[in-house]
Amino acid sequence: MTKISRITTQQKAKQRYNIYLTDDKSSEYYGFSVDQSVLVEFQLRKGMELSSSMIATIEQKDSVYKSYTLAIRYLSYRMRTKKEIHNYLLKKEVDPNHIAIIIDKLIKENLIDDFQFAEMFVRTRINTSTKGPTIIKRELMEKGVPEHLIDRALQPYSFELQYEKVRKLAKKKLQQKKKDSFQKQLQSLQVFLQQKGFSSDVIQTVIDEYKDTKNDYAEWEAIVYHGKKLIKRHTSKQTGFELKQKVKEGLFRKGFSFDLICQFVDDYMEK
Helix, strand or coil: CEEEEEEEECCCCCCEEEEEEEECCEEEEEEEEEEHHHHHHCCCCCCCEECHHHHHHHHHHHHHHHHHHHHHHHHCCCCCCHHHHHHHHHHCCCCHHHHHHHHHHHHHCCCCCHHHHHHHHHHHHHHHCCCCHHHHHHHHHHCCCCHHHHHHHCCCCCHHHHHHHHHHHHHHHHHHCCCCCHHHHHHHHHHHHHHCCCCHHHHHHHHHHHHHHCCHHHHHHHHHHHHHHHHHHHCCCCCHHHHHHHHHHHHHHCCCCHHHHHHHHHHHCCC
8 A cells, every 4th residue: 555655845836745655565756746725635644545546536636726726816817707717727728627627616616707797897898998788798798708697787888878978979970070971970970889889779869969960061161172072083084074973973972962062063163
């Protein structure tokens, strides 16, 4: 029967211990190393007899504990989802069977909680970003949070909160697009807000509000700006009727009304 002949502390890792063994057929030799917690759990001590199956059990337990320590270190930087922990341990080449044991242990110790993670994630995104709920939901799903937990966590992102964010984004976006036709501005704004992940009802509410703010003078300045550019672009290849048609088509694609296009052509292309 194999016995423990000596237990020593590792120099570079004081919480780990080297276990030396001996048996009737050989002198002392190095057996394996264990963490302090495993040493205590199995009450390892000098003179203790160990069977080969017991040694295998101890080594497996220590392997799990070392991987558990890796997970704890990974969690020390920020909260993680089950999927993030799983992928991290796989990357570290931890036995998949051990990963399941470690994740169960972390859940029981309340060190992993996907719903709590989702709540915190949503709160942070609301406070520090311009992302809407659709984008946030996609990000959480990529992190492995179940959809039903995401939907619960997103409940505080109310219509009112979205509306306030969308109003601010819309104001800033429209300032950047002053040279576009009003219709083009609203179309670009709608696409922009959809890409930001806001709900369609919030977007439509804000778009409808802005429909009543059209400025005729700004619209005329915009068509003059784009119309002159179109005339300059096509003058070298077209003249007369064909040039007018090219300019009209270009202005129509840019969202200007037919009446305003005709007025521009009369004012700038009939001379």
